[in-house]
Amino acid sequence: MNKRGYIAIAVIVLLAAAAVAYFGFLRQPAGPSASTKGKILVALDAGHGGKDPGATSGDYTEKAINFAIVKKIQSLLASDPQIRTITTRSVDVFVPLEERIRIAQDGGASIYVSVHVNSFTQSDVSGVETWVDTTRKDSDPSWTLAAMLQDALSLSTGARNRGIRTQESYLQRTSMPAVTVEVGYITNPSERTQLLDGLYQDKIAAGVVTGIRQFLAWRVTNPPASSATPATTPTKATAPSTTKTTTPATSTTKTTPTSAKPKP
Numbered sequence: 001m002n003k004r005g006y007i008a009i010a011v012i013v014l015l016a017a018a019a020v021a022y023f024g025f026l027r028q029p030a031g032p033s034a035s036t037k038g039k040i041l042v043a044l045d046a047g048h049g050g051k052d053p054g055a056t057s058g059d060y061t062e063k064a065i066n067f068a069i070v071k072k073i074q075s076l077l078a079s080d081p082q083i084r085t086i087t088t089r090s091v092d093v094f095v096p097l098e099e100r101i102r103i104a105q106d107g108g109a110s111i112y113v114s115v116h117v118n119s120f121t122q123s124d125v126s127g128v129e130t131w132v133d134t135t136r137k138d139s140d141p142s143w144t145l146a147a148m149l150q151d152a153l154s155l156s157t158g159a160r161n162r163g164i165r166t167q168e169s170y171l172q173r174t175s176m177p178a179v180t181v182e183v184g185y186i187t188n189p190s191e192r193t194q195l196l197d198g199l200y201q202d203k204i205a206a207g208v209v210t211g212i213r214q215f216l217a218w219r220v221t222n223p224p225a226s227s228a229t230p231a232t233t234p235t236k237a238t239a240p241s242t243t244k245t246t247t248p249a250t251s252t253t254k255t256t257p258t259s260a261k262p263k264p
């Protein structure tokens, strides 16, 4: 083939590539992509990371166990047509607590589940716990999420059920239901062996996924107060003081059916 022939072929190839790119662009849906539209967003947080190892035992670190479990949860939920996930860290990096919350909030997550491993000075202590910020109201759905996660987690792992615990934490700064699951004690020798075992991590992940699915099913008949009262618009917040007789949003949450708050 002569030089002119090569140029002609090159021009045809370039035109074909341009056409494919152009019509491919036209097929792009507007707004949210078809793969994410309508899906519920679940924020998954692998506790600690980077310079912050969390609890340790010898060379074993909590941050690595948390990360492995979150990866398994994420992979189990990937096949769910109703759910998509967002993680607060995708590598071994330190992420401040405020940043973790911001990622979930900005992403529009419906729930926030933080995964941690526990430690204690006495090595005989073992089992699973779920933590809720102590300032959450009795009507806050975080309690329901915690109850479902705790039950599912203790059932799937067979670990000692240490119940739901409360303390004041950074999780009070989320508008979405938020909990921390403490999936076991790294300071208990036999539980540490299990926490490092991939098959046991699978059981933990399966339990968390069951709890998340149960909560999202419950949520269908118990929607957030904000979606139940669409009349409350952001513009009211900037309106003159004459609107102060408007019922505060907080009072509407009291009408939400109260979940069973655990006994101390």
Ligand SMILES: [Zn+2]
Pocket (backbone or CB within 6 Å): 047, 048, 054, 055, 062, 116, 117
């Ligand atoms: Zn931790």
